[in-house]
Amino acid sequence: MFVPKRVIFEKDALKYRRGIELYEYFQNKDVEIIKLNSNRVQGIPGVDLAEKYAEGKRTLVIGVRKTLKFQTCKPSAHYQLPLVTGCIGHCEYCYLNTQLGDKPYIRVYVNIEEILQQAEKYTQERKGDITIFEGAATSDPLPVEPYTRGLAQAIGFFANQPDGRFRFVTKYTNVEDFIEVEHNGHTTVRFSLNTDRVIKSYEHFTPPAGKRIEAARKVMEKEFPTGFLIAPVFLEGDWKREYESLLTMLRDNISHIPNKNISFEIISHRYTSKAKNRILEIFPQTSLPMEEEDRSFKYGQFGYGKYMYNKEQISEMKEFFEKVITTYFPESKILYII
Template structure:
């Protein structure tokens, strides 16, 4: 997949005191990307749909001043951010309602300060292992070529005795990480799905087969690996297509001896998300029929629509059976 190139880049003056800021500006200039020296991003189109589209091609390079990290269970002990938002246009994205009408991307360049915060949490939890997720509100692979942040993080955790890193991606640009000294301290997870879901709802992401090739590369590089199968959907021929997914993945991972984790997440949506999805994707084929779902209270104080109990149980049992029959060292961490 081609690397993401923004239409416009905003430069927060704060980044100019960091060496990474100068490198970023040189790179942007080499690509002839328009640069605006301002920490305030201006997106003022005629319609919400146009604002959304423009935001998805706009990047602000700035700093992350977060000192207090929040929990990220069940994925990890804590989460931190190298960036926010991403260039993908996944119609079902759970961030639809949290990043506003203009979800432009932010890339943080104060890596020394971010790593200092991480180290403080590792130190407080000594001698235990402390795990961190860096992809809760972004896809770090999609934006890595614009910053080099993730490469530095992987090397940092590779040297850490008590820190572990986790990330997840829908992108295939993994070559920069293949020769790093990761010491198995970084776990790569890939979001995978049936070809129907990827082709119809995951716009501007790597294709089904591009992701499978990236999986093979990361596995061969010795990283711990895992998969988020999400959002699992019920549609015509869904069982046949999910079987194809796991059959293909089994072939790709022939010879991989490590444990493989799986996180299973059924499709869900809130009323607010549904309104935004219909607005942004006029011809969406997402099944947002509330009558076919049941309400479930979410951890962030909102009801969400999930599949009804019998459908959910069928989905969980079927996908779990496919996983356990194809992978000897599979660990299904959860189904939700």
């Protein structure tokens, strides 16, 4: 279980029952507690970005989500469901490194009822059509679930929403914190998987592949729709053998489960210049493959350019994953391989 080094309470958080409960809970723990007189987060040490990053990742901020205007979340969902921002993991390639800048702390919201009421309003606006909410657009929410119970609450809420669906993705394994909740098939839990070589090299402070697969098995045994996100795929070294053995391990662990409702999303590694610069500041010794001359440059849908593997490599990757997934998981859906 994630134990923060310090917990910061924003002023308004203590106006909510959950904020008060968390305040009382951490009083008896060996953590630094900072009670703010405002809602402006301060008190996290660190002179440079690397230090701020290390300290921020061990800081839990308890706050109130003021903006109840949800961001859109295309193409995979209609809206982001803001339960948590930030993540305890230290993945070198993580999109949060650029997105959260020098605020890498984990901020959880205590006004979950208000957030879910807002989700209901959005669903009502599209009544008759399904509205999908993504719970991990700016976080991995599972490590802080023992404190927030936000996922469990959202799963229970969406179980009773005829037109609302919930999904989130995680690399973490404390699924016991939500799997007993009645889901009614309305929540899809996706697990982000990678080979143990990639995990050891780049996904610091995250569980090994075997543990993630074990967690996925537990979720599937409770009949949650389940997805597997294999990303980022690195087409380096003996990648085919390594990804095939990952998928074999998955097959062996879930083969006993009848009527599997599973999907796959496969994303090759890519990076922007901005991300590369940020990664080099936080992880100066990184061995992430980021040599521009080995990649093709492409403009993405948001107008900035990305360095991708070249066309032939992507075709080879598609062919490989299609073949292995359809052989090992003939009943699954491949949502995309990009």
